[in-house]
Amino acid sequence: MNEAPNDYTYLAAHWTAIRERVDAACRAAGRDPAEVSILPVSKTFGPDVVRAAMALGMTRFGENKVQEIRSKAEALADCAIEWVVIGHLQTNKAKDVARLASEVQSLDRLELAEALHRRLQLEGRTLDVLIEVKTSPEESKHGLPPAQLPAFLDALAAYDSLRVRGLMTLAVQSVDPAAVRACFRQLHQLRAQAKAQGHDLPRLSMGMSGDFPLAIAEGATEVRIGSAIFGQRHPVTAQ
Numbered sequence: 001m002n003e004a005p006n007d008y009t010y011l012a013a014h015w016t017a018i019r020e021r022v023d024a025a026c027r028a029a030g031r032d033p034a035e036v037s038i039l040p041v042s043k044t045f046g047p048d049v050v051r052a053a054m055a056l057g058m059t060r061f062g063e064n065k066v067q068e069i070r071s072k073a074e075a076l077a078d079c080a081i082e083w084v085v086i087g088h089l090q091t092n093k094a095k096d097v098a099r100l101a102s103e104v105q106s107l108d109r110l111e112l113a114e115a116l117h118r119r120l121q122l123e124g125r126t127l128d129v130l131i132e133v134k135t136s137p138e139e140s141k142h143g144l145p146p147a148q149l150p151a152f153l154d155a156l157a158a159y160d161s162l163r164v165r166g167l168m169t170l171a172v173q174s175v176d177p178a179a180v181r182a183c184f185r186q187l188h189q190l191r192a193q194a195k196a197q198g199h200d201l202p203r204l205s206m207g208m209s210g211d212f213p214l215a216i217a218e219g220a221t222e223v224r225i226g227s228a229i230f231g232q233r234h235p236v237t238a239q
């Protein structure tokens with residue numbers, strides 16, 4: 001039986017619309033839209049959707065499960081894709097990350113840095129990393145406690161296969177924009193402190209479909225956008 005090919009024309013409309021909304025948020029904040037990039041978050045969407053997104057010019061994709069990167073990378077072996085890990089990472093996944101990921105945005109502990117460094121050395125490569133900082137009081141959120149950032153940055157110098165490029169955070173889930181914004185502001189302030197300490201961290205990954213204008217107002221250089229591009233997620237894959 002012949003199935004009709006899926007129609008992904010909505011992706012083009014969503015992609016154009018989100019870029020316009022990001023640009024508008026930049027202008028509202030008095031910032032140059034060229035300073036803010038969009039990381040499409042393709043978690044739970046299959047290889048066919050990613051392929052359609054690539055046809056629109058997307059080349060980097062955020063995923064929160066290494067197992068999912070593995071299966072999509074296999075299905076899309078013919079594509080030059082940069083896989084970006086944005087979810088909580090167990091150390092036993094370091095081998096696959098060192099092999100498959102172009103970047104990790106969820107580095108939050110030295111044990112993980114050590115595991116990644118060891119595997120990267122075996123692969124003979126380096127990896128761009130962002131440090132995930134916990135700016136929200138929610139128990140469910142991962143990330144390094146902000147007070148530990150200075151010591152963490154100094155300690156990371158020992159792992160020269162990790163190129164520390166910036167900071168990442170998830171804001172508190174709240175209907176109060178001031179509470180959300182405070183999380184983003186804290187990340188920006190932590191970067192300034194790190195700079196005074198001698199660590200240059202050009203990238204700030206913060207903001208998602210529901211809160212990116214606030215993140216851009218607080219200095220985001222990159223917003224991680226899932227549902228506004230790909231639509232509502234249905235839980236299709238488990239790790």
Ligand SMILES: *Cc1c(COP(=O)(O)O)cnc(C)c1O
Nearest residue numbers: 041064086208209224225226227
């Ligand atoms: C899923 C996810 C996103 C994207 O969320 P949307 O609300 O769908 O835009 C961004 N960052 C992280 C860490 C995620 O897990």
